Amino acid sequence: MDYKTRTKIAVILIEDRVAVDSDVIILGWVRTIRVSKNVAFVEVNDGSCMKNIQGVIEQPENLPVLDKITTGASVRMQGRLVASQGKGQKYEIEVKSLLLVGEADTSYPIQTKRHSFEFLREIAHLRPRTNTFGAVNRVRSKIAYAIHKFYQDKGFYYIHTPLISASDCEGAGDLFHITTFDLDNIPRKDGQIDWHEDFFGDETYLTVSGQLEGELLATALGDIYTFGPTFRAENSNTSRHASEFWMIEPEMAWAELDDNMDLAEEFLKYLFRFALEECADDMEFFGRWVDKELHRTLEGVITAEFERCSYTEAITLLEKAKQKFEFPVKWGVDMQSEHERYLTEKIFKKPVILYDYPEEIKSFYMRVNDDGRTVRAMDVLVPKVGEIIGGSQREERYDVLKARMEKKGIKNLDNYYWYLDIRRWGSVPHAGFGLGFDRALMYITGMANIRDVTPFPRVPNWAKF
């Protein structure tokens, strides 16, 4: 059987680059088949696009293999591309040859009907063959590409920060330990675990962020971005949290908070527009079946000028609001998602960038304002989700940073000598932010659960496949 020659369905149905009457070979999986005495229809999908192509067989009795061709089977279909006689598709294939490559018996779990996302999660090895998950994975790939294109076109360098980290205080959540110790026989010294005996001669973790290393590269290359996996051992059981997820973290030298805001706004708009323009077919599917408001929501972000509002102003606005909140509002408290969503959905009705948060509720590395009470942090809030980006201008003054780290109770400051060193020699103002890739994808596709935009999600109690 010849697998080398084939025409992808997207080339026929999306790009419309194949002339009628051409001979084509399709390699793909049968989505559904209808056989009757005088005519049979086989719908094949090859993953190149949302759409199936329909093969028409005029004399089914001459093709006994049709008995074995069932939903889920892989086939090689050869024939002439013709304008369809039926409704619902522009082209179809007059089948000359139909070969069964891999049969699918009746236990194939994906049926020609709607399945719940919960069920499909349990068969994550097969769900990419469904319409929804085919679309999710295609868009995921395109958006990953768009991220690189956006930054590369701006002259940012893509850097790889380590996934294995020895700093236990990068700021966020619980960490996964990594070790080569025999867990039944862990070396101890004076009652304590003796990490010197471990693989790296030190206690190590999976990283929770590439930011600190990103700063090191930004203060040499100028503008950089990271795009890679991160790991959090938080016992979070929500639709928005995964234990392993991908994050984009740009970092710019010679930049202050307003530059950071400009970049974040431009970046989000670029990604959303890219999805609408480059994934039109898949996006149309999401708009029809997953979230009817999707296009309006994304267009709203693309066309809006993001509101910029200080934390202090936002608190004042929330205090004046008639809305009753579960968590009371008061200067100094961290913003709850109900507050964030009220600001972006009710007060401004568009994306909002909040900035200058109280020093006490934000991380050690954020630049302290002249008032001494606030730091140059920013969160980008969007309707329907709330916070989608978090970032800051970094503290570039050595003494101020060191004092703040001590104040925040960071032990073993010596472990961070390298982070402080870039402030000792040739320090520059710099700023950056983090965007959760999977969360951005949720926003773009309208999918409500992070487990359904990640091909093989890792969450508490689930690391299958």
Next chain:
RNA sequence: UCCCCUGUAGCUCAGUCGGUAGAGCAGCUGACUGUUAAUCAGCGGGUCGCUGGUUCGAGCCCAGCCGGGGGAGCCA
């Protein structure tokens, strides 16, 4: 981790007052059809999440455990 909901056929679900189970879809067989969530007829299909308790009798009531969903917190 906390609060609420939930677990019955391959899938989605119903199951009344406690009397050992039913539908639609899928599958199989046949008929029919330029069909496209095809249609029509027939057939097969169950450790009611697990363990224990109450009861003459438990899918149903009680307890514990396990799984799933939604919300909250933490965050991206």
